Amino acid sequence: MTQKIEELAEQNVKTQRLMTIPEVGPITSLYFAAIIDDPKRFLKAQSSGGYFGLTPIQYSSGQQEHQGSISKRGDPLMRKLLAGVAQRLLRTVAKSNALKKWGQKKEKKLGKGKAVIALARHLSVIMLAMLMKENLYIEPDAHPPQRGVVFTIEELDRVTKLAQETGTIELKSIKQLKKLAHTKV
Numbered sequence: 432m433t434q435k436i437e438e439l440a441e442q443n444v445k446t447q448r449l450m451t452i453p454e455v456g457p458i459t460s461l462y463f464a465a466i467i468d469d470p471k472r473f474l475k476a477q478s479s480g481g482y483f484g485l486t487p488i489q490y491s492s493g494q495q496e497h498q499g500s501i502s503k504r505g506d507p508l509m510r511k512l513l514a515g516v517a518q519r520l521l522r523t524v525a526k527s528n529a530l531k532k533w534g535q536k537k538e539k540k541l542g543k544g545k546a547v548i549a550l551a552r553h554l555s556v557i558m559l560a561m562l563m564k565e566n567l568y569i570e571p572d573a574h575p576p577q578r579g580v581v582f583t584i585e586e587l588d589r590v591t592k593l594a595q596e597t598g599t600i601e602l603k604s605i606k607q608l609k610k611l612a613h614t615k616v
Contacts, residue, residue, distance in 0.1 A: 436461065448561050451568040452554070453528050454519040459512045463558055466509055476560035480552035483510050501548055510551070517550035529571045530554070586612035 440446040440457030449460035473479065480486045484505035487498040503510070519525060521534045521543070533553065538546035561568060582590075590611050594600045602608050 445562055448565070448567055449558055452516075452557065452561075453526065453530060453568075454516045455554075455558075459516055462509055462512060463555075464562070466506055467559060467562055470559060470562040473559060473563070476556045476563060479555040479559040481505075483513065483552075483555055485510060485513070485548060485552040485555060513551035513554055514547055516554055517547045520550060521547065530557075582612055589613075 437457050440450065440461050443461070443464060445464040446457065446460035449455055449463060450457065467473075467479075473482075481502070482505050484503040484507075485501055488500065488502050490497040490499055517534065520528075520531050521538060525531055530550065530553070534546055534550040537549045540546075541549065557568070560566075590600070590608070593611060600611065602611075
């Protein structure tokens, strides 16, 4: 059964995307993709927390507003799977990543139970956004690839002529190369 689930997850593009999130496995990704079905039916990814019953109930009367426990108005299995991923992320032996750090901040502020639910809600938002935008999960702490420097043929000719005249060019930075490309030979 496990092998069949893994095969199904590997064949589906949506589940492959979702499994790029740390601790999200084939069962969670398959079930999430099946429940969401068409991510375009959601206006924004933040609504997924309410869809799965992971948002607090609001009590308000006159001058007072109070937040209660989570509404539990969604699919109970999906809520359980998301909470399971959140619990695995918050374990001490789990590999450090941006989601774990986010959850640990919530845990210090709110306590373990509320942090798990907050992280589960956060995960549902990320997962839905990934399906909406058709992106893979990328750690927010990871540095984006730097854009390369673009030179025209004339600028490269200038640098080449300068190198031929002097014999060598010592470069310490890209800025220095740009300056050389704009000098007149």
